Each structure stands twice: as structure tokens, then as C-alpha cells.
Amino acid sequence: MSTIVFFVAAIGAIAGAIGVVALRNPFYSVLALVGHLLSLAALFLLLRAEFVAAAQVVVYAGAVMVLYLFVVSYIGGGATQLTPGGAPLRAVAGGAVLALFAELAIAVLGSGLKAIDSDGAPYVSGFGTPAQIGEALLTKFLFPFEVASLLLLVAAVGAVVLARRRAGTTLGDEPEDATRWITPRSLFTGTMAEAVGGPHRAQTQPEPVEELRS
Amino acid sequence: MSIAWYLVVSALIFCIGAGGVLVRRNPLVILLCLELMLNAANLALIGFSRMHGNSDGQIFALIVMVVAACEVTVGLGLIVAIFRRRLPIDVDELRELQG
Numbered sequence: 001m002s003t004i005v006f007f008v009a010a011i012g013a014i015a016g017a018i019g020v021v022a023l024r025n026p027f028y029s030v031l032a033l034v035g036h037l038l039s040l041a042a043l044f045l046l047l048r049a050e051f052v053a054a055a056q057v058v059v060y061a062g063a064v065m066v067l068y069l070f071v072v073s074y075i076g077g078g079a080t081q082l083t084p085g086g087a088p089l090r091a092v093a094g095g096a097v098l099a100l101f102a103e104l105a106i107a108v109l110g111s112g113l114k115a116i117d118s119d120g121a122p123y124v125s126g127f128g129t130p131a132q133i134g135e136a137l138l139t140k141f142l143f144p145f146e147v148a149s150l151l152l153l154v155a156a157v158g159a160v161v162l163a164r165r166r167a168g169t170t171l172g173d174e175p176e177d178a179t180r181w182i183t184p185r186s187l188f189t190g191t192m193a194e195a196v197g198g199p200h201r202a203q204t205q206p207e208p209v210e211e212l213r214s
Numbered sequence: 215m216s217i218a219w220y221l222v223v224s225a226l227i228f229c230i231g232a233g234g235v236l237v238r239r240n241p242l243v244i245l246l247c248l249e250l251m252l253n254a255a256n257l258a259l260i261g262f263s264r265m266h267g268n269s270d271g272q273i274f275a276l277i278v279m280v281v282a283a284c285e286v287t288v289g290l291g292l293i294v295a296i297f298r299r300r301l302p303i304d305v306d307e308l309r310e311l312q313g
Contacts, residue, residue: 006215010223017227017250021234026242033246036227040253043220047264049272052256052279060279064286071290072242075297093236097229104225108218113265117216121267128269133276141273148280155284159291165298 006046012039030068037061048123051133220261228254239304241296245289252282 016036020029037060044053108116115121126132137145231250238244256275263271296303 003215006219010219013223014226014230017230020243020246020250021230021238026240026246029243029246033249036250037253040257043223043257044260046215047220047260049260049263049275052260052272052275055276055279059283064283067286067290068242068246071293075242075293075303090237093233096236097233100232101225101229104228105222108221108225115265116218116221118265119215120217120264124267127267128263128272132269133272136269136273137276140270144273144277148277151284152280155287159287162288162291163294163298 002046005042009039009042009046012036013043026072027069030065030072033068034061034065037065047120049128051128051130054130217261217265221258224254224257224261226254227251227257239306241289241293241303241305241308244305245286245293248285249282252278 013036016032016034016039019032020036023029023032037056041053041056041061044056228251231247231254234247234250235244238247256278259271259275259278263269263275293303296308301308
């Protein structure tokens with residue numbers, strides 16, 4: 001049973017990975033990555049990493065991928081060209097990847113680790129459960145845990161600083177004009193007479209000051 | 215299934231991700247391929263954690279996920295900033311830093 005689940009999940013993960021690379025439209029790439037992450041979570045479950053599998057589904061496939069989808073739909077992910085230099089560069093990239101895979105396969109299959117061909121250490125009850133992971137995070141790995149939270153904070157602030165709108169950075173932008181937002185009275189509090197242009201007409205838009213503009 | 219199978223799957227996913235980083239031009243897809251490589255490393259870490267019967271490797275994988283989330287946040291912020299400046303979203307066009 002676990003063999004069948006392994007092969008289904010492994011084929012799903014590899015197919016998702018190929019889909020991320022091969023699909024032209026970034027939107028479909030993101031969706032392929034979601035499928036890849038779900039298959040990988042199944043593999044994690046087979047390896048008895050329950051908490052990491054749950055975090056993978058909830059945080060990764062849920063939250064991070066939604067962030068990706070927002071950005072893809074914001075910048076309008078049109079279909080793009082696959083390769084920069086055409087066939088020669090693709091061949092070079094393929095050769096490099098094949099060499100990398102050969103090296104990794106040699107490293108895995110030729111390693112001196114004796115337990116690598118076994119099913120792993122005997123399962124003890126409670127391995128990989130949230131209770132055990134949480135206890136390890138708050139005792140043995142407290143410092144990495146705190147550093148990781150600090151890193152998340154720095155990344156969030158950095159993303160806001162990077163992506164905020166700056167005045168005058170694009171060619172079509174008008175310079176920021178603070179007086180645009182100043183109205184002589186609160187909006188929607190005028191009288192009916194003012195609305196039709198009566199004598200006490202509300203000046204909602206201040207006259208542009210020509211001396212300052214020139 | 216023996217642990218070696220998981221490691222071979224992990225190596226395959228890593229290579230596919232590396233090929234994507236080499237081949238694709240859209241920085242968004244390059245970020246996705248980086249995610250693939252980080253996930254392959256996570257799979258190897260959890261496989262070794264299972265092999266030794268020690269859950270420290272799973273903590274390592276969780277920290278890798280945190281770092282990946284940070285990388286995604288900053289990378290997507292950069293892409294949005296590039297888009298705001300009306301620059302082409304293409305790593306071959308954005309080469310002012312290559313010296």
C-alpha cells in the first residue's frame with residue numbers, strides 16, 4: 001500500500017515540477033506548483049513527518065501560493081518565451097542539468113550510509129507529531145526559532161518598503177500634490193443650493209496656484 | 215520504500231528546478247523554480263530525519279520553509295517594484311547590474 005502511495009505521490013511531484021518549468025503561462029506554473037506541493041506533502045506523510053506535511057499544505061500550498069497568484073494576476077502573467085537564446089542555450093542548460101543529476105545520483109547510490117537502503121529507523125510513537133516538534137522548537141531550537149521569526153518580520157517590512165508606491169518614479173506620474181486632498185469643508189455636507197451652483201457654492205477643488213506651478 | 219527512493223525523487227526535483235532557473239526568463243517563474251529546489255532539499259532532509267529516527271531534520275525543514283517564505287516575500291516585492299516602474303519583467307532585459 002505504501003509503495004503505491006509513494007509512486008503516485010512521487011509521479012505527481014515530478015509532474016508538477018515539470019509543469020512549473022514547462023508551462024508558458026506563469027498562472028498555470030503556480031497551479032502546477034500547488035499540485036507539486038500537495039504531492040510532496042503526501043511524501044512527507046509517508047516519511048512520518050506529520051506536522052511538516054500539515055504546515056506544507058496550510059502555509060505553503062495555501063498562503064504562499066495565494067501570494068504568488070495575487071502577484072501574477074497583478075502584473076498580468078502573459079505567456080512568455082521559454083528560452084532566452086533558443087536551442088543552443090537550451091541544450092547547454094539540459095547538459096548542465098543532466099550532469100547535476102548524474103552527480104547527485106552517484107552521491108546517493110554510492111554513499112556509504114548503510115541505512116539508506118532500509119525503511120528507516122524503527123518507528124517510535126510520537127515521532128514527528130506537533131507535540132514533539134513544538135517541544136523541540138521551544139527547548140532545543142529556541143534560538144533558531146526566534147531568529148526565524150525575526151527574519152520573517154524583516155522580510156515583511158522589506159517587502160512593504162520595496163513595493164510601496166513612490167511619487168515620481170514612473171514617467172507618467174504627476175508630482176505629489178498634497179493640496180489636492182484639502183477641501184474647505186467636509187465632503188457631502190453642502191446644501192442643495194450649492195449643489196446646483198447657487199451663490200454660496202462650495203469650493204471643493206481649490207484653484208490651482210499658477211505662481212507655484214510655473 | 216527505502217530512503218534511497220526518496221532521495222532519488224528529491225534529486226530529480228532539484229534538477230528540474232535548476233533547469234528551470236537556467237532556462238526561464240520570467241523572474242516570477244524563476245522564483246517558482248527556486249521553490250522547487252528548496253522543496254527538494256526539504257524532502258531530502260525529512261528523508262534523512264526518518265532514516266535516523268531523529269526529528270531534528272524536520273525542524274531544519276521547517277526553518278527552510280520560513281526562509282523560503284521570506285525569499286518569496288522580498289522577491290515578489292521586487293517584481294511589483296519592477297512592474298511599477300514599467301520595466302520589462304524579463305531577466306534578460308534587466309541587466310544593468312551585470313557589470
